[in-house]
Every structure is written in structure tokens, then in C-alpha cells.
Amino acid sequence: MIDETHDPGLESWVDSANRPGCDFPIQNLPLGVFRTPDNGQPRIGTAIGDFVLDASEWIRGETLNGYMALAQQERREIRRQLSKALAKGSERRELIPQASCEMLLPAAIGDYTDFYASIHHATNVGSMFRPDNPLLPNYKHLPVAYHGRSSTIVVSGTPVQRPSGQLGAGVFGASKELDYELELGIFLGPGNRLGEPVAIEAASEQIAGVCLLNDWSARDIQRWEYQPLGPFLAKNFATSVSPWLITWEALAPFRVPPVEHDTPVLPYLQSQSETALDITLEVWLRAAGMPRATRISSSHVRDLYWTVPQMIAHHSSNGCALRPGDLLGSGTVSGPEKSNRGCLLELTWKGAEPLELAPGIVRRFLENGDEVVFSGYCERDGFRRIGFGSCSGMIFPGPQ
Amino acid sequence: MIDETHDPGLESWVDSANRPGCDFPIQNLPLGVFRTPDNGQPRIGTAIGDFVLDASEWIRGETLNGYMALAQQERREIRRQLSKALAKGSERRELIPQASCEMLLPAAIGDYTDFYASIHHATNVGSMFRPDNPLLPNYKHLPVAYHGRSSTIVVSGTPVQRPSGQLGAGVFGASKELDYELELGIFLGPGNRLGEPVAIEAASEQIAGVCLLNDWSARDIQRWEYQPLGPFLAKNFATSVSPWLITWEALAPFRVPPVEHDTPVLPYLQSQSETALDITLEVWLRAAGMPRATRISSSHVRDLYWTVPQMIAHHSSNGCALRPGDLLGSGTVSGPEKSNRGCLLELTWKGAEPLELAPGIVRRFLENGDEVVFSGYCERDGFRRIGFGSCSGMIFPGPQ
Numbered sequence: 001m002i003d004e005t006h007d008p009g010l011e012s013w014v015d016s017a018n019r020p021g022c023d024f025p026i027q028n029l030p031l032g033v034f035r036t037p038d039n040g041q042p043r044i045g046t047a048i049g050d051f052v053l054d055a056s057e058w059i060r061g062e063t064l065n066g067y068m069a070l071a072q073q074e075r076r077e078i079r080r081q082l083s084k085a086l087a088k089g090s091e092r093r094e095l096i097p098q099a100s101c102e103m104l105l106p107a108a109i110g111d112y113t114d115f116y117a118s119i120h121h122a123t124n125v126g127s128m129f130r131p132d133n134p135l136l137p138n139y140k141h142l143p144v145a146y147h148g149r150s151s152t153i154v155v156s157g158t159p160v161q162r163p164s165g166q167l168g169a170g171v172f173g174a175s176k177e178l179d180y181e182l183e184l185g186i187f188l189g190p191g192n193r194l195g196e197p198v199a200i201e202a203a204s205e206q207i208a209g210v211c212l213l214n215d216w217s218a219r220d221i222q223r224w225e226y227q228p229l230g231p232f233l234a235k236n237f238a239t240s241v242s243p244w245l246i247t248w249e250a251l252a253p254f255r256v257p258p259v260e261h262d263t264p265v266l267p268y269l270q271s272q273s274e275t276a277l278d279i280t281l282e283v284w285l286r287a288a289g290m291p292r293a294t295r296i297s298s299s300h301v302r303d304l305y306w307t308v309p310q311m312i313a314h315h316s317s318n319g320c321a322l323r324p325g326d327l328l329g330s331g332t333v334s335g336p337e338k339s340n341r342g343c344l345l346e347l348t349w350k351g352a353e354p355l356e357l358a359p360g361i362v363r364r365f366l367e368n369g370d371e372v373v374f375s376g377y378c379e380r381d382g383f384r385r386i387g388f389g390s391c392s393g394m395i396f397p398g399p400q
Numbered sequence: 401m402i403d404e405t406h407d408p409g410l411e412s413w414v415d416s417a418n419r420p421g422c423d424f425p426i427q428n429l430p431l432g433v434f435r436t437p438d439n440g441q442p443r444i445g446t447a448i449g450d451f452v453l454d455a456s457e458w459i460r461g462e463t464l465n466g467y468m469a470l471a472q473q474e475r476r477e478i479r480r481q482l483s484k485a486l487a488k489g490s491e492r493r494e495l496i497p498q499a500s501c502e503m504l505l506p507a508a509i510g511d512y513t514d515f516y517a518s519i520h521h522a523t524n525v526g527s528m529f530r531p532d533n534p535l536l537p538n539y540k541h542l543p544v545a546y547h548g549r550s551s552t553i554v555v556s557g558t559p560v561q562r563p564s565g566q567l568g569a570g571v572f573g574a575s576k577e578l579d580y581e582l583e584l585g586i587f588l589g590p591g592n593r594l595g596e597p598v599a600i601e602a603a604s605e606q607i608a609g610v611c612l613l614n615d616w617s618a619r620d621i622q623r624w625e626y627q628p629l630g631p632f633l634a635k636n637f638a639t640s641v642s643p644w645l646i647t648w649e650a651l652a653p654f655r656v657p658p659v660e661h662d663t664p665v666l667p668y669l670q671s672q673s674e675t676a677l678d679i680t681l682e683v684w685l686r687a688a689g690m691p692r693a694t695r696i697s698s699s700h701v702r703d704l705y706w707t708v709p710q711m712i713a714h715h716s717s718n719g720c721a722l723r724p725g726d727l728l729g730s731g732t733v734s735g736p737e738k739s740n741r742g743c744l745l746e747l748t749w750k751g752a753e754p755l756e757l758a759p760g761i762v763r764r765f766l767e768n769g770d771e772v773v774f775s776g777y778c779e780r781d782g783f784r785r786i787g788f789g790s791c792s793g794m795i796f797p798g799p800q
Contacts, residue, residue, distance in 0.1 A: 110550060110551055111551050116629060126628070130628075136627050136628060137569065138569075138625060138627065141569050141570070142566050142624075142625060144625070144629055144632075145629065145632050146546065146547070146629035146630050147546070147547040147549055147632070147636065148547055149511055149720065150510060150511050150550075151510055151511050151594075151721045151722070151723050151726070152594060152721055154594070161594075161595040161719055163718035163719055164597075164717065164718060164719075165717055165718045166538075166541060166542050166666065169537065169538075169541050170541065170666065172666045172667075172668065172717075194551075194552060194561075194638075195561040195798065196799075197564075218718070224538055224542075225538060226628075226630075227536050228526070228536060228630070229516060229545065229546035229631065230546045230629040230630025230631075231630075232544075232546055232547070233715075233717065233720065236720045237718040237720055238594075266566065266570065267572075268572065314633075317565055317572075318563035318564060318565045318618070318633040318636070318637040319561055319564075319798065320549065320551070320633065320636045321552055322551070323551050326551070398595065398719065399596075
């Protein structure tokens with residue numbers, strides 16, 4: 001629902017929030033968990049311009065799980081109150097510079113499920129692993145997914161240790177094919193009871209908000225281990241998420257019709273609503289020793305073959321219980337062009353077409369000291385641009 | 401370590417604990433979480449004979465996560481104290497009949513990982529799904545596993561709703577091939593830090609205890625969805641566990657050498673210790689309308705190709721963090737004989753060889769009203785038999 005909180009003319013008494021191109025104008029109001037050097041207690045805040053406003057007055061707790069458990073209209077009411085408190089004309093409050101905040105994970109994540117919703121990614125990767133059979137017969141009938149690991153989800157900025165593992169029969173060592181995967185993360189709430197599926201038209205009420213997600217992947221470990229039960233150690237050494245929850249309410253102006261399907265789907269996956277999201281994602285890579293990052297790809301969440309409501313309806317179609325704070329990953333967001341490929345596996349075509357970042361600096365996969373930074377934003381004529389902040393991680397070698 | 405708490409001559413002042421064949425003699429002392437009709441507060445207790453002793457004096461909390469986080473020697477000390485308090489000659493304490501206790505999940509389960517450690521199961525199932533290629537090339541090199549769902553793990557006795565799902569292209573309905581899988585569950589603790597693998601010789605310190613686990617599976621959903629990322633909705637509608645944690649300390653007399661491997665494993669999976677467990681598991685099926693259950697199979701945990709320490713060393717070999725309360729499943733425990741097959745898929749060979757439970761009562765897969773009951777025990781000359789209690793679930797139809 002688009003309301004007065006989305007009014008592009010609305011300004012904040014926080015000047016930096018009114019700057020064009022700012023990720024966190026008053027139309028965004030993302031939620032996160034932070035602490036400061038002089039107060040180690042985790043608190044909930046909202047990002048506004050270059051600052052954080054302590055939001056404990058509206059949302060108590062050390063995680064956003066309680067917020068995610070709220071009904072949609074309660075979450076909408078909190079947004080209205082935050083908007084009012086930060087609007088020009090309201091009384092100034094104490095702010096904390098973002099630079100002096102340590103951001104923590106937004107929620108205690110119960111279960112993490114990773115989808116495979118980009119048909120461009122599935123087709124690219126499928127053609128490498130199964131040249132004769134890139135897109136499997138089930139792909140256009142259901143949103144393929146698998147369960148990932150919760151214990152190793154880390155917040156943006158956490159160093160990522162290069163994993164070791166079996167690279168083939170009798171071979172153990174540090175992965176030589178470490179990769180990122182550009183994904184949208186979706187935090188769920190309030191959840192459903194075991195045995196009671198979520199109907200697709202009610203699925204958006206289960207979306208608390210979204211973030212950037214990096215599904216770090218060790219391709220050599222994956223190739224050897226993944227049959228017959230799917231990826232395991234190739235993925236569960238680390239998954240990074242951006243700290244700011246972009247709420248479902250903030251995304252209201254950026255909902256668009258989903259992509260056309262050439263294969264009909266079953267009724268439980270059919271929706272009449274504008275269920276896709278118009279979000280642009282970017283990958284920036286700062287290779288070890290380089291002074292700054294280069295943008296190496298960008299892609300669009302609206303190009304996903306499966307929408308988030310379809311993921312939720314499918315996930316719960318067997319009665320599986322979803323809980324507040326559960327996290328979904330969209331799967332790598334790739335698009336039709338080479339510049340839209342959301343991981344190095346695709347961008348360098350399994351290393352066959354190395355990426356030249358600067359004269360003499362090429363990458364097939366990630367090297368130690370490389371830093372990967374994701375960013376994301378929504379733009380639409382007649383609305384303020386909102387940004388996602390960033391999701392970054394630098395690669396470190398493991399112990400010898 | 402075998403100590404005085406394992407002495408087969410030790411008797412309890414609780415008479416029912418001294419009865420031959422009792423699951424819960426004083427040599428067992430399993431831990432669980434219970435509440436009673438007159439006290440809804442979840443408490444930790446130990447099973448002794450037909451009773452439960454409130455163990456809050458030794459272990460506080462509403463779950464066993466705190467206990468699981470303790471170092472092995474602290475857990476051993478708690479066992480010594482419980483043994484002393486319940487030994488003949490000690491002062492009698494108040495007991496609660498097991499029949500008046502509601503048992504709850506033993507822990508708040510963070511992550512649940514399911515292995516595939518029975519080579520007999522993997523060979524049987526592999527030959528049905530991939531007749532030309534039953535055992536994949538990685539099987540003898542690493543313990544294959546995948547992540548399962550935590551939110552749908554339920555305690556024994558919880559009714560299990562038959563899941564609906566896609567049974568093929570354009571077909572949605574209630575699963576027609578609902579099955580159980582007989583597994584050993586392993587609760588972990590105290591865990592390791594992200595990035596720091598657990599060495600195999602230290603892995604047993606990470607085992608808090610074991611239980612029975614039923615990995616309910618919908619074979620028709622699984623067949624259609626599982627490629628390329630593994631099982632998802634076919635498994636995550638329910639997983640049942642028995643309520644009593646059989647502690648690692650109680651299992652001390654029942655450790656045996658692992659099965660011989662014909663293919664050498666990498667050093668991080670090699671151990672000099674007696675790391676296999678001699679546990680017998682049984683499956684009992686009470687078909688709808690039958691007065692009592694029939695034992696339809698039994699198998700032995702010692703026949704697993706991969707041991708629990710190997711699972712832990714492999715799981716953490718990439719630095720993956722394990723936490724107190726995380727749960728591992730062994731995968732279906734099958735053996736070399738038909739009578740050792742741990743699921744109906746194998747027992748009826750995909751339905752081709754129906755199981756005759758009584759004249760005129762046959763099963764290919766589970767029907768509504770069927771109740772599946774697992775039991776388990778350890779026996780060894782010179783020691784008291786210890787039992788696991790049971791893990792049961794009855795199948796109910798879903799909503800229309």
C-alpha cells in the first residue's frame with residue numbers, strides 16, 4: 001500500500017537524508033540492530049541519511065524477530081510513527097553516526113532456505129554441470145530450493161575464511177574456486193502453523209523485508225560433494241547478509257508484474273497481484289592490492305522466474321512451518337546479458353573467460369585479499385530512490 | 401570412559417529401574433524436558449524405571465542446550481551425581497510417573513543436518529533411482545549430508561499430517577508414497593568457532609548424546625523435486641525425535657570398532673579410537689485398525705559406513721560452526737539383509753513387494769491411521785541393557 005510515507009516530497013530534519021542519491025531517505029526507514037563503543041547493548045535502530053536513530057521507543061529487543069512476528073498493519077503503523085518522528089518540522093532527536101555503529105545480524109535466524117529462482121542463472125550453471133540437460137524438467141513447475149545453514153550466516157563486513165575441503169577423490173585442500181553469489185535475502189514473519197499452508201494471495205503478509213545476501217560458494221568442493229543430496233560444505237562455511245532490513249512497506253512503490261511464464265503453473269502458485277520486485281543489484285570487486293572496487297555486474301530482481309510470494313506458497317504447500325526471522329535466499333540473481341551474471345562461475349564461464357579488472361589484474365575465482373561488495377537500490381519515476389546499503393566480505397586464507 | 405556408574409551390579413531405590421529389560425536402569429540416566437498437568441513449566445528430568453526425577457537441582461533451564469554446551473567432564477560429573485542420588489541406599493526423592501509427564505523437545509535445535517551414512521541404504525535406494533549408478537563416486541570418500549529443516553522437528557507422539565505437494569508436472573495432491581526413515585539422531589555440544597574445524601580425535605567431545613529419529617519422507621514429492629539441489633518439501637513437513645537424550649557417557653560400554661573400509665579415507669577422517677556405536681534399532685508398525693504393532697525390521701548402528709566422529713570432522717572440515725543443540729541424523733540405518741531395511745521404500749522395494757502385516761493387511765507405503773514406532777537399545781555381556789524409549793507418530797490426513 002502506497003501512503004503518505006512514500007511521498008517523494010517528504011523531507012527529514014536530518015539533512016543528509018535529503019541529499020539526492022542517499023540510500024536512506026525518509027521514504028526508506030530500514031531497520032537494523034546496532035551497538036556503539038559506549039553502549040554494548042544491542043538495540044534496534046533505523047537508518048536515516050548518514051545516521052542511525054535508536055528505535056527502541058517503538059521496537060524493543062535485541063533482534064528484529066519480535067518486529068517480524070507482528071501483523072502487517074502493526075508493522076505499517078511503526079513505519080508511520082518513524083516517518084513522523086523524522087519528518088521536517090518534528091522535534092530533533094539524538095542521532096548516532098552510522099560510522100560509529102557496529103551493525104549486528106538483524107534477526108536470530110531459525111531456518112535458512114535458498115532458492116534457485118533465476119532461470120538465467122539456472123540455465124547458465126546447468127549448461128556447465130550438465131551440458132546435455134541444462135534446465136531440469138521440474139524447473140518451470142516449481143521454485144527449486146534447498147535448506148542452508150543458519151549458524152554460519154554473518155553480517156556484512158565479517159571476514160570470510162577460504163574453506164578447505166575435498167576437491168576430488170583423495171584430495172583435500174583450500175578451495176581454488178571460491179566464488180560469491182549475488183542474491184536477495186528475504187526475512188519472514190509472522191509465520192504459519194505446522195500443517196497449514198500459506199495461500200499465495202496471503203504470502204506477501206509473510207514478508208517482513210529484504211536485504212542483500214552473498215551465498216559464498218566453493219565450486220570445486222560443490223562439484224565433488226553435491227550428488228545426490230545437494231550442496232553442503234561448498235556453501236555452509238559462510239553466508240553474508242547486509243545489516244539493514246528494507247521493509248516490505250518501504251518496497252510498496254516498487255512492485256511490478258512478474259515475468260511471463262511459457263509453462264502454466266498449478267493454482268497454488270498463481271497470483272493476480274503485482275508480486276515481483278523492481279530492485280537493481282550490483283556487484284563490486286576490489287581485487288587484493290587495488291585501491292578501489294570495480295563494478296563487475298548488475299542485475300534485476302524483477303527478472304527472477306519465481307516471485308517471493310511463489311517461494312512462500314511453495315515452501316509451505318506441504319504444511320512446513322515458517323517462523324519470524326526465517327531467511328530465504330532468492331538464489332543467484334542473473335539476467336539475460338553477460339553483464340547481468342551474478343557470480344564468477346557464470347561471468348568467467350567456469351574460469352574459461354577470465355575477468356580483466358585492470359591491466360594485468362585478472363580473476364577466474366576469488367583470491368585472498370579480494371573484497372566483494374554488493375549494493376542494491378529501487379528507483380521509479382515519481383518516487384524517491386531507496387538504497388539497501390551494502391553487503392561486503394573480504395577473503396582471508398584459512399589456517400595452514 | 402567406563403566408570404562406577406556403568407557397574408552392572410548397581411541398583412536403584414526405584415524398584416522399576418531394577419527390573420530386567422527396563423529401558424531406564426540406573427546405568428542409563430537419559431535426560432529430557434518435561435512438564436506435568438499441575439506444573440506447566442518445562443523442566444529437565446532424568447528417566448529412572450517408570451518414573452522421572454526432576455533434575456533441576458543439577459541442570460537448570462527449559463531445554464538441554466545449556467547442558468549440551470558443557471565440557472565433557474562437567475557432563476560426566478552430572479551423571480555421577482544423578483547416579484549417586486538414585487542409587488540404593490540414598491535418600492528417596494519425589495518421583496513423577498512417566499505416564500503423567502508430557503515430554504517436550506530436548507533442545508532448541510539450531511541447525512539440523514541429515515547424513516546418508518548407511519552404505520546398505522545408499523546402495524538400495526541408489527539402485528532404484530539410478531539403476532546404472534547406485535553408489536556415486538564420492539560415497540566412500542566422504543560422509544554425504546545435506547541440511548534439513550529445524551522448524552518442523554517434533555517430539556515423539558506428535559501426529560504427522562500427510563503432506564500434499566507436486567507429484568509430477570502439473571499434478572498436485574496428497575502424497576501417495578509416504579514413508580518413514582529409521583535414523584539415529586545425534587545432539588551436539590559444546591560446538592566450535594566459525595573457521596575452526598574439529599579434529600576427529602576431539603570429535604566425540606562434541607557428542608552430547610543420541611536419540612531415535614524418524615525422517616518422514618514423501619517419495620513421490622522427492623522424486624520430482626530433488627534434482628539438482630536435493631530433497632526439500634519431501635522431507636521438511638515433519639521429523640520426529642524421541643524425547644530422551646541417551647548421553648554420550650551412558651554409551652561408553654557400547655563403543656566398538658567401525659566397519660572396515662575397502663577405500664582409504666583422507667587423514668582428517670581417520671581415527672584410532674573405537675568410534676562406532678553398538679545400538680540396535682527396531683521399527684514397529686501398527687497399521688490402521690490393528691490392535692497392536694508388528695516389528696517389521698531391525699538394524700544396527702554399528703553397520704553404518706561412517707561413524708559419528710567422522711560426520712562431525714567432515715561437517716566442520718570447512719570451518720562450519722556447530723552449536724550446542726544442533727542435531728545430526730545418521731541417515732536411514734539399513735543393514736545387509738532384507739530384515740534390516742530401515743524404510744518402506746527399501747522393505748517393499750518401491751512398492752513392488754508389499755509387506756503383509758496380517759492376513760489381508762498389506763502395505764506398500766503408509767496409510768492414514770498407521771502408527772510407526774521406533775525403539776532402540778544397547779546390549780553387551782557384562783553390562784546392563786539400556787533402552788532409548790520410543791519415537792512414534794501416527795499419520796493423519798491433511799485438510800481437503
